[in-house]
Amino acid sequence: MSEEKKIESLQKEGQIFHPDPAMQPRAWIKSMDDYRAVHERALNDPESYWGERAKELITWFSDFDTVLETDYDTPQFKWFSGGRTNVSYNCLDRHLTNGRRNKAAIIWQGEPEADVKVYTYQMLHTEVCRFANVLKKKGVKRGDRVALYMPMIPELAIAMLACTRLGAVHSIVFAGFSAIALQSRIKDSEAKVLITADAVLRAGKTIPLKPNADEALKGCPSVEQCIVVRRGGNDIAMVEGRDSWWHDEVGADDITAHCPHEEMEAEDPLFILYTSGSTGKPKGVLHTTGGYLTYAAHTTQYVFDVKDDDVYWCTADVGWITGHSYIVYGPLALGATSVMFEGVPSYPKPDRFWRVVDKFKVNIFYTAPTVIRALMREGDEWARHYDLSSLRLLGSVGEPINPEAWLWYHSIIGGGRLPIVDTWWQTETGGIMISAMPFATPLKPGSATLPLPGVSARIVRRDGTPAEPNEGGHLVIDKPWPGMLRNVYGDPERYKTTYFAGFPGAYEAGDGARVDGDGYFWIMGRLDDVINVSGHRMGTAEIESALVAHPDVTEAAVVGMPHEVKGETIYAYVTLKAGIEPSDEIMKDLKVWVRKEIGPIATPEFIQFADGLPKTRSGKIMRRVLRKIVEGSSDFGDTSTLADPGVVTDLVEGNRDLR
Ligand code: WT7
Numbered sequence: 001m002s003e004e005k006k007i008e009s010l011q012k013e014g015q016i017f018h019p020d021p022a023m024q025p026r027a028w029i030k031s032m033d034d035y036r037a038v039h040e041r042a043l044n045d046p047e048s049y050w051g052e053r054a055k056e057l058i059t060w061f062s063d064f065d066t067v068l069e070t071d072y073d074t075p076q077f078k079w080f081s082g083g084r085t086n087v088s089y090n091c092l093d094r095h096l097t098n099g100r101r102n103k104a105a106i107i108w109q110g111e112p113e114a115d116v117k118v119y120t121y122q123m124l125h126t127e128v129c130r131f132a133n134v135l136k137k138k139g140v141k142r143g144d145r146v147a148l149y150m151p152m153i154p155e156l157a158i159a160m161l162a163c164t165r166l167g168a169v170h171s172i173v174f175a176g177f178s179a180i181a182l183q184s185r186i187k188d189s190e191a192k193v194l195i196t197a198d199a200v201l202r203a204g205k206t207i208p209l210k211p212n213a214d215e216a217l218k219g220c221p222s223v224e225q226c227i228v229v230r231r232g233g234n235d236i237a238m239v240e241g242r243d244s245w246w247h248d249e250v251g252a253d254d255i256t257a258h259c260p261h262e263e264m265e266a267e268d269p270l271f272i273l274y275t276s277g278s279t280g281k282p283k284g285v286l287h288t289t290g291g292y293l294t295y296a297a298h299t300t301q302y303v304f305d306v307k308d309d310d311v312y313w314c315t316a317d318v319g320w321i322t323g324h325s326y327i328v329y330g331p332l333a334l335g336a337t338s339v340m341f342e343g344v345p346s347y348p349k350p351d352r353f354w355r356v357v358d359k360f361k362v363n364i365f366y367t368a369p370t371v372i373r374a375l376m377r378e379g380d381e382w383a384r385h386y387d388l389s390s391l392r393l394l395g396s397v398g399e400p401i402n403p404e405a406w407l408w409y410h411s412i413i414g415g416g417r418l419p420i421v422d423t424w425w426q427t428e429t430g431g432i433m434i435s436a437m438p439f440a441t442p443l444k445p446g447s448a449t450l451p452l453p454g455v456s457a458r459i460v461r462r463d464g465t466p467a468e469p470n471e472g473g474h475l476v477i478d479k480p481w482p483g484m485l486r487n488v489y490g491d492p493e494r495y496k497t498t499y500f501a502g503f504p505g506a507y508e509a510g511d512g513a514r515v516d517g518d519g520y521f522w523i524m525g526r527l528d529d530v531i532n533v534s535g536h537r538m539g540t541a542e543i544e545s546a547l548v549a550h551p552d553v554t555e556a557a558v559v560g561m562p563h564e565v566k567g568e569t570i571y572a573y574v575t576l577k578a579g580i581e582p583s584d585e586i587m588k589d590l591k592v593w594v595r596k597e598i599g600p601i602a603t604p605e606f607i608q609f610a611d612g613l614p615k616t617r618s619g620k621i622m623r624r625v626l627r628k629i630v631e632g633s634s635d636f637g638d639t640s641t642l643a644d645p646g647v648v649t650d651l652v653e654g655n656r657d658l659r
Helices: 003-013 021-026 032-042 046-057 087-091 120-135 154-166 179-189 210-217 246-251 289-304 321-334 352-360 370-376 403-413 492-499 540-548 583-596 623-630 646-658
Strands: 066-069 076-081 104-109 116-120 147-149 169-172 191-195 197-204 205-208 225-229 242-243 269-276 283-288 309-316 337-341 362-369 394-397 421-425 455-461 474-477 507-515 519-526 532-534 535-541 553-563 567-576 606-609
Touching: 003 179, 032 046, 046 066, 046 076, 076 289, 076 362, 087 154, 087 191, 087 225, 087 289, 087 321, 104 120, 104 154, 104 352, 104 507, 116 120, 120 246, 147 154, 147 179, 154 169, 154 191, 154 321, 154 337, 169 179, 179 210, 179 269, 179 283, 179 583, 205 210, 210 225, 242 246, 246 606, 269 289, 269 321, 283 289, 289 321, 289 394, 289 421, 309 321, 309 352, 337 352, 362 403, 370 623, 394 403, 403 421, 455 507, 492 507, 519 532, 532 553, 532 567, 535 540, 540 553, 540 567, 540 583, 553 623, 583 606, 606 646, 623 646
Parallel strands: 104 337, 147 169, 147 191, 169 269, 191 225, 225 242, 309 337, 309 362, 362 394, 394 421, 567 606
Antiparallel strands: 066 076, 104 116, 197 205, 269 283, 455 474, 474 507, 507 519, 532 535, 553 567
């Protein structure tokens, strides 16, 4: 960013955008007084508040006895104990008798413009029941894990809901991950069945997916069956006795559209979703039934102000938590119409999103800052071509949205009249934690604004004492909420140390943030060795271990480098084994290697070969220094503990050559 732009952006930070009073009477939360009253009540008496919300939003087969049992030491949190419910029932069956039977549940837009499918609640119910019967036939039972490795096709949502119908636990692996990444996730969760597709259609290409599944399954003894959706029509190999086609399975004579739902306990596991942490292995974040669904529905209703006649579109991939909570579970629990989109924003032209908004008259649109920045660079004309007047509300998620992008989104997409909800949350939180109430909260571009009703967010210093206004510190949540993760799958110790050991009696988010004089939250980014590439969390340790697994590499250190569109991009410092000369070939080879080990999203954009890395005398790599180098800064702070200060000068030079 130029100096001028920076100043401009700082000035814009001071601007406040007030909600349109005309919109308030119909909103779920109508004013700041309304928000404050609900928030206060929720904090003062969480049990009565959440108990009420759970009953308003969810259908229970038997009432819960207690709202919350809290134990920060183990740690263990139990929400709605004794309550019995079923997620698929709540997302489907109950809408068949409440007037929504013929309403669109999912409007699916495939990558080719003409590929559109609409599922009414009745139709979706039928498909889910049929597929649940297929899973049952394959021996899937309550508590079994089912891995899903699929493109953005309706079968993905159908498979998720079918799992929940039987009480099976799904573990979705984003289709952009490699075979190796898929394998490690399947092994960790010991899934019994894998559901995948022949290919992913993306940006005009047919990218084979099944070969990755085959590769992964070579090392997954737990997987007995693999069900394949035909999407690309490309040739694939089918393993006799293990693999079968989705369409053959659901079309079989013995598969009916009648499948009773299991009555699940509120705390029964619902799904596992892997996310990167500061050490090598991804964590299997575990969410459970009653609390997660309550929280997904609660946040969808308040943050997106969803009404029955709305068309709601969240552009995320279901392979990430955003898609779980805000394409599938939240909207369907509310009986809303959710758009599911297979393509990318820039193909065939950068007008794709606006074309779809116009086509389906989307009312609520939720995307990521990286998308906004990329589209902003393509110019305003792409959007101006379409009628975007159906839009009522805009949302953003994944990373802080910079004021330039915010203002572009606001004026060009929102016509200067729509609220933007900048939503802060995480895989672990299950749903949105900090966000404006769209028709109540005055907005400050770049701030996620205020905690949601019932969310007790605070900024503390390392020693746990409260930070002053505007003082940066650790973001913690010091009261339980229904959507919180309940464990790290198979690793309770890691659950405890990662989230509850840092600040006793609170959940540690791992983000730095400050609260300004008005109580507004400004998220500053991760405090651990996790970087945020296009709104996706990547563990530097994961990429480093992929790099050092390469036969030519001795050592690697990965840091995030600021990037105009992606927020951050991956920058790797690599030391090669003695006798191996740096070359363009090795660089290319290493990039291909990381793609293969983790997936395209983890590919380093820059690889700098270095004879040595800056280390303390005790051998610890000083990442702070490495980060400063990629930022182009020469202010390295205290480097007196460096074993060999000369290393830094070499690295700075190498960095300059690379750009
Ligand atoms: C991390 C969570 C849950 C949404 C998708 C990412 C960053 C997320 C915001 C925001 C600033 C944000 C945080 C967080 N983040 N939303 N609105 N403003 N930062 O989920 O992969 O679990 O990553 O994304 O650093 O810790 P995730």
